Amino acid sequence: MPPGPRAPSQAGKPLVVALGAVRPHIGSMSNDNPNYPYTLEIAPCVKPSGHYGWAIRRHGKLLERSDRPYHSETSARERGEAALERQIRAARVR
Numbered sequence: 001m002p003p004g005p006r007a008p009s010q011a012g013k014p015l016v017v018a019l020g021a022v023r024p025h026i027g028s029m030s031n032d033n034p035n036y037p038y039t040l041e042i043a044p045c046v047k048p049s050g051h052y053g054w055a056i057r058r059h060g061k062l063l064e065r066s067d068r069p070y071h072s073e074t075s076a077r078e079r080g081e082a083a084l085e086r087q088i089r090a091a092r093v094r
Contacts, residue, residue: 014043014055038063040084042077045069054080056087063087 016039033039037059045051051069054076055062064083070076 014041016041035084035088038084038088040077040080042073042080044073052076054083056080056084058087 016033039057039060041055041057042052043055045053048069051071052073052075053066053069055065057063064087066076066079066083070079
């Protein structure tokens, strides 16, 4: 289930989005990202102005990023979430 609405990123800083179900059996060990080591960042593009892109990182290293700009932050987040879920599913199969 996708997370609820997010506030727009501030001053060009990437918006980090975490997806996934809460795992109560590791509640005290977990951090704010239930998909650790994966993170999804949504950030405004330099060109074209007013557009957004996404990047998926694993342990802080770039794994995948959008190859096109999106007209809204919401649109970029939705596409990034779908790509993140594909990455997580692929990692589980390995």
